[in-house]
Amino acid sequence: MSTSAPLPPDAAAPSAPPLHGPFALLNDEPVAEPGADLLGAGRAARRLAGLLVASRAATPFTLAVDAGWGMGKSSLMRLVDAELAQAPEVHTVWYNAWTSTGADALEGLIKSVLMRFDRRVLRRGLQRISDRRALLRAVRAATTVAAGPLGVAGLVDELWRGLSVNSQARNGMRQAIGELVQEWSETADFRPRRLLVVFIDDLDRCSDENVLAVCEAVKVYLDVPGLAFVIGCDRSALAPNGLLRDLSPAASAFMEKIFQTSYRIPVADQQGVREYIDRCARAVGIDQLLDERLTTLLAERSARNPRRIKRLVNGSVLEATLNPMWEGFPPEAVVRTLLLQYFYPDFYRMMAGVPGCRGPVRAM
Numbered sequence: 001m002s003t004s005a006p007l008p009p010d011a012a013a014p015s016a017p018p019l020h021g022p023f024a025l026l027n028d029e030p031v032a033e034p035g036a037d038l039l040g041a042g043r044a045a046r047r048l049a050g051l052l053v054a055s056r057a058a059t060p061f062t063l064a065v066d067a068g069w070g071m072g073k074s075s076l077m078r079l080v081d082a083e084l085a086q087a088p089e090v091h092t093v094w095y096n097a098w099t100s101t102g103a104d105a106l107e108g109l110i111k112s113v114l115m116r117f118d119r120r121v122l123r124r125g126l127q128r129i130s131d132r133r134a135l136l137r138a139v140r141a142a143t144t145v146a147a148g149p150l151g152v153a154g155l156v157d158e159l160w161r162g163l164s165v166n167s168q169a170r171n172g173m174r175q176a177i178g179e180l181v182q183e184w185s186e187t188a189d190f191r192p193r194r195l196l197v198v199f200i201d202d203l204d205r206c207s208d209e210n211v212l213a214v215c216e217a218v219k220v221y222l223d224v225p226g227l228a229f230v231i232g233c234d235r236s237a238l239a240p241n242g243l244l245r246d247l248s249p250a251a252s253a254f255m256e257k258i259f260q261t262s263y264r265i266p267v268a269d270q271q272g273v274r275e276y277i278d279r280c281a282r283a284v285g286i287d288q289l290l291d292e293r294l295t296t297l298l299a300e301r302s303a304r305n306p307r308r309i310k311r312l313v314n315g316s317v318l319e320a321t322l323n324p325m326w327e328g329f330p331p332e333a334v335v336r337t338l339l340l341q342y343f344y345p346d347f348y349r350m351m352a353g354v355p356g357c358r359g360p361v362r363a364m
Helices: 041-054 073-084 103-114 119-131 137-146 152-164 167-171 173-185 208-221 249-256 270-284 292-301 306-322 331-343 345-352
Strands: 061-066 090-096 195-201 227-233 261-264
Touching: 041 073, 041 195, 041 227, 061 073, 073 090, 073 195, 073 227, 090 103, 103 152, 103 173, 103 195, 103 208, 119 152, 119 173, 152 173, 173 195, 173 208, 270 292, 270 306, 292 306, 292 331, 306 331, 331 345
Parallel strands: 061 227, 061 261, 090 195, 195 227
Antiparallel strands: none
């Protein structure tokens, strides 16, 4: 790859073609429907969903969807969710661990699970808590209130107060939740038992306090038959030398017990990434600016990371349409220079700072 400072606009590209449009930007939302899958994750999603359904008798268990930043964890989990929607008596709930802190993470996850149960099940659970050990007057009063027209959210709040009111109640929380799940999961003899699959996303983006709170909820209080957990995270970030490097040996051993198994998302092959780049480029309107060499470079230097590819494609659109310093330059110069700036930032800054250079660095 050779680089040189640009010539003045009139000498660099005396007949530079005008930019073609219309241009658009890509969003960074995870894929939620099989038809939007551009990297072939649908096949893995179908198989993972089938394994979850076939393993309902083996619950509880926790599966980690393991991959680095931007490699498609959320998309794969969303596709698994879409597949599970077709399975009889399988229900799902989503919890983003990044949205809560500390003790709120534990409470938030448990409440998210309880919200999936119907009012009849919640009322009976609340009555059992009141009857068992006569915890506190406040709990008895809550049961009286529960006889009124409370919705699911109100019942869940009252149930949580009863379960977390003191250490004695917390000791019985797992049993109480297990009874709730058992009652909810029972169906007629000719139908399969209900299964609740809990998706937990962005765990590796949380503080160590949040990570431990979520794992405590999963392993200590929600580890009951009828529940399966699918957790999206980069397991290397949760390792003792990563985010949780300050954990005690006991806490590290606890973390090892959380995941029964893991699915490591493979890096897409070269052809798949090239097709992904082509589709992204067509979607934003710069497909005419990417030749085979640029596509190959983008695939290689992005480490085949879908999120990095999207950012580069979006950056190309913004530079080409909003930065006036590109006037008079051919559009492909935008893409080439952006690649240089993104993948070789130190070299780019050095070249851009050369005295006497006008405008952007002309790359490749």
